Amino acid sequence: MRTKERKKTGCSAKSSKLSRTDGIIDATNFKVPLNESVNRVYRLIRVAFQERYMSMDTMVLEHMMNPKNYGTLPTANAEGMGKNPQNGEKVVIYIHVKEDEEKPYIDEITFQAIGCTTTIVAGSMLTEEAKGLTLDGARNLVAATMELLEKLPPEDAACSEMVALAIQAAVDTYEKRKEEGDYPPITYQVTNDCTPKEEAEHENGTH
Numbered sequence: 001m002r003t004k005e006r007k008k009t010g011c012s013a014k015s016s017k018l019s020r021t022d023g024i025i026d027a028t029n030f031k032v033p034l035n036e037s038v039n040r041v042y043r044l045i046r047v048a049f050q051e052r053y054m055s056m057d058t059m060v061l062e063h064m065m066n067p068k069n070y071g072t073l074p075t076a077n078a079e080g081m082g083k084n085p086q087n088g089e090k091v092v093i094y095i096h097v098k099e100d101e102e103k104p105y106i107d108e109i110t111f112q113a114i115g116c117t118t119t120i121v122a123g124s125m126l127t128e129e130a131k132g133l134t135l136d137g138a139r140n141l142v143a144a145t146m147e148l149l150e151k152l153p154p155e156d157a158a159c160s161e162m163v164a165l166a167i168q169a170a171v172d173t174y175e176k177r178k179e180e181g182d183y184p185p186i187t188y189q190v191t192n193d194c195t196p197k198e199e200a201e202h203e204n205g206t207h
Contacts, residue, residue: 080169082162089115122160
């Protein structure tokens with residue numbers, strides 16, 4: 001795999017489905033505009049990431065107990081990986097992009113992960129949001145998710161960032177394969193320290 005680094009916002013090692021569109025740029029046909037959809041994902045991820053919260057949203061619990069879109073995809077025509085080089089966690093996204101008379105769109109999407117529960121929840125939610133989007137729409141979803149994750153502490157954000165980067169990597173791989181059919185799957189790495197601040201200070205002997 002070819003590996004590219006992307007700036008990240010952090011990670012914790014512990015821890016309306018949309019119609020086909022370009023998303024934020026054109027939300028006029030949505031029952032739920034993409035920016036609202038991403039905000040919903042952000043709120044749900046925030047709850048899932050905060051272990052100190054005793055209550056959990058029903059939808060988060062559903063994604064945790066019955067992850068959507070988990071597994072391989074025999075019909076995939078592109079794959080991408082998000083990876084945390086610090087702890088070895090990784091997410092692979094498989095997509096089947098369908099060409100139509102308008103724009104290519106993600107007809108099917110699945111994921112597999114070596115990671116914590118948070119990673120599985122984020123993978124389940126974000127793949128549900130990406131399904132049916134055009135490639136531009138998927139890029140917008142990734143960009144909006146990354147921006148929203150900046151509001152979380154670094155150690156809480158990287159698991160979902162890893163999923164978002166894997167989606168971006170799959171889309172980019174698809175584009176590369178249009179020019180070079182056997183182009184290998186792209187990997188994007190998160191780079192910031194995902195160790196919680198308190199643990200990092202303890203390990204460094206600072207307080």
